[in-house]
Amino acid sequence: MTTQPSASAPRTAIVTGAARGIGRGIAERLAADGLDVAVSDLPAMRTELDEVAAAIEKTGRRALAVTADVTSQDDTDALVQNVAGHFGKVDVYVANAGIARVTSLLDTSPEEFDQIMDVNLRGVFLSYTAAARQMIAQGTGGKIIGAASIVAYRPFALLGPYSASKWGVRGLTQAAAMEWAAHGITVNAYCPGIVGTAMWELIDEKLAQAEGLDKGQAIKKYAEGIALGRVEEPADVAAFVSYLASTDSDYMTGQSVMIDGGIQFS
Ligand SMILES: NC(=O)C1=CN([C@@H]2O[C@H](COP(=O)(O)OP(=O)(O)OC[C@H]3O[C@@H](n4cnc5c(N)ncnc54)[C@H](O)[C@@H]3O)[C@@H](O)[C@H]2O)C=CC1
Numbered sequence: 729m730t731t732q733p734s735a736s737a738p739r740t741a742i743v744t745g746a747a748r749g750i751g752r753g754i755a756e757r758l759a760a761d762g763l764d765v766a767v768s769d770l771p772a773m774r775t776e777l778d779e780v781a782a783a784i785e786k787t788g789r790r791a792l793a794v795t796a797d798v799t800s801q802d803d804t805d806a807l808v809q810n811v812a813g814h815f816g817k818v819d820v821y822v823a824n825a826g827i828a829r830v831t832s833l834l835d836t837s838p839e840e841f842d843q844i845m846d847v848n849l850r851g852v853f854l855s856y857t858a859a860a861r862q863m864i865a866q867g868t869g870g871k872i873i874g875a876a877s878i879v880a881y882r883p884f885a886l887l888g889p890y891s892a893s894k895w896g897v898r899g900l901t902q903a904a905a906m907e908w909a910a911h912g913i914t915v916n917a918y919c920p921g922i923v924g925t926a927m928w929e930l931i932d933e934k935l936a937q938a939e940g941l942d943k944g945q946a947i948k949k950y951a952e953g954i955a956l957g958r959v960e961e962p963a964d965v966a967a968f969v970s971y972l973a974s975t976d977s978d979y980m981t982g983q984s985v986m987i988d989g990g991i992q993f994s
């Protein structure tokens with residue numbers, strides 16, 4: 729006989745790519761919201777991941793650090809099973825892990841294209857489906873949330889393959905929302921703008937090289953297009969994901985929403 733999770737137990741979340749940057753910000757925000765949080769990242773990020781879990785536990789919430797490569801179905805399935813076994817259920821899954829490559833379409837090899845798609849799109853597909861199978865088995869509904877980007881609406885120069893992967897996340901989010909609505913699962917994505925993380929350090933370096941600028945000048949140039957006048961912080965994204973993970977967003981599904989300080993208007 730399957731034991732159904734208790735409705736009064738704390739809500740639980742899984743966040744991938746949580747060893748640093750936006751993922752860490754989301755994990756810490758969800759813990760502050762009162763959820764028990766499993767943080768996941770690549771094995772190479774084990775030390776940082778353990779630090780995030782320790783920081784969450786200091787706040788009085790339960791935390792679990794699990795290494796997983798989101799491009800592997802064995803890993804994403806094991807992640808969900810491990811967390812469901814440990815916490816008793818999975819209520820929220822944030823498919824945040826992603827990589828960026830700065831490259832023109834003509835300079836992108838098929839292998840490099842596949843690598844970007846593997847992490848950013850296949851990884852989200854494997855994450856969404858692993859989470860949905862668990863939530864459907866639980867019979868509790870749930871919140872599945874993905875990392876898209878403003879470039880899922882309009883590409884940035886030299887981020888073509890990356891933009892295509894994020895357009896894919898928008899499409900997958902819509903399809904998943906349609907398929908799983910009957911199970912009480914909502915599926916939405918967040919579309920940040922220019923967030924000051926390791927990812928943008930890399931983008932700045934490569935764009936600066938391509939445009940003959942000094943390090944730090946490319947991000948400064950792009951930041952001039954932000955209406956609110958400052959680069960985004962992981963906490964800005966996390967505040968919106970907190971809403972998507974909460975019951976306040978129960979009537980919202982299939983949306984990929986820009987949270988970018990006003991780079992693009994919709
Ligand atoms: N930084 C930005 O300006 C923006 C970021 N995003 C998206 O937000 C998400 C988080 O971005 P950041 O925190 O800025 O990036 P980041 O590079 O600082 O962190 C990404 C994390 O994902 C992990 N990761 C990479 N490949 C993985 C894999 N195969 N399996 C598991 N984990 C893996 C990395 O180890 C890292 O800890 C990404 O999906 C990114 O595309 C979207 C829009 C803007």
Ligand SMILES: CC(=O)C(C)=O
Nearest residue numbers: 828877878879921922
């Ligand atoms: C990395 C990324 O998605 C942007 C918009 O900069």
